[in-house]
Amino acid sequence: MAERNRKDVRRILVEKRDALETKLSIKTKAVIASGTDNEIKRVLGDSADQADQQNRDCVEDSLARLNSETLKRFNEAIRRFDEGIYGICLDCGHNISIKRLAALPFAARCRDCEEKKENSDSQTKKRHQDTPSFMIFGEEREY
Numbered sequence: 001m002a003e004r005n006r007k008d009v010r011r012i013l014v015e016k017r018d019a020l021e022t023k024l025s026i027k028t029k030a031v032i033a034s035g036t037d038n039e040i041k042r043v044l045g046d047s048a049d050q051a052d053q054q055n056r057d058c059v060e061d062s063l064a065r066l067n068s069e070t071l072k073r074f075n076e077a078i079r080r081f082d083e084g085i086y087g088i089c090l091d092c093g094h095n096i097s098i099k100r101l102a103a104l105p106f107a108a109r110c111r112d113c114e115e116k117k118e119n120s121d122s123q124t125k126k127r128h129q130d131t132p133s134f135m136i137f138g139e140e141r142e143y
């Protein structure tokens with residue numbers, strides 16, 4: 001990938017991630033980020049009058065839920081980018097096609113490996129039912 005393209009890709013990833021994050025959690029995010037009662041009231045309106053620790057916890061819970069799979073995938077993609085392995089299939093190590101990345105910017109596998117994985121997933125679904133979904137990216141360190 002040319003250097004200019006690489007920068008564009010990262011910017012696009014971050015923009016998409018941020019847009020998604022904003023869309024998913026505009027209210028809860030503002031509450032947590034600001035942390036001030038006035039800001040909470042401004043964002044949530046009258047319903048925040050009773051904002052207490054319990055409500056705050058609820059907000060964080062819903063934020064966690066709202067940080068959906070897709071958002072996680074974007075964050076993973078950005079991390080892979082920073083590690084210099086973005087666009088490289090996690091399984092076979094080949095480049096993921098530009099076309100695929102254009103359609104699925106957070107793709108972690110080439111189409112062949114993704115299909116193979118989906119097939120083996122459906123075969124072993126019962127056995128791995130309790131495997132956390134982020135494990136699909138393998139090599140996790142931070143979770």
Ligand SMILES: [Zn+2]
Nearest residue numbers: 089092110113
């Ligand atoms: Zn592959």
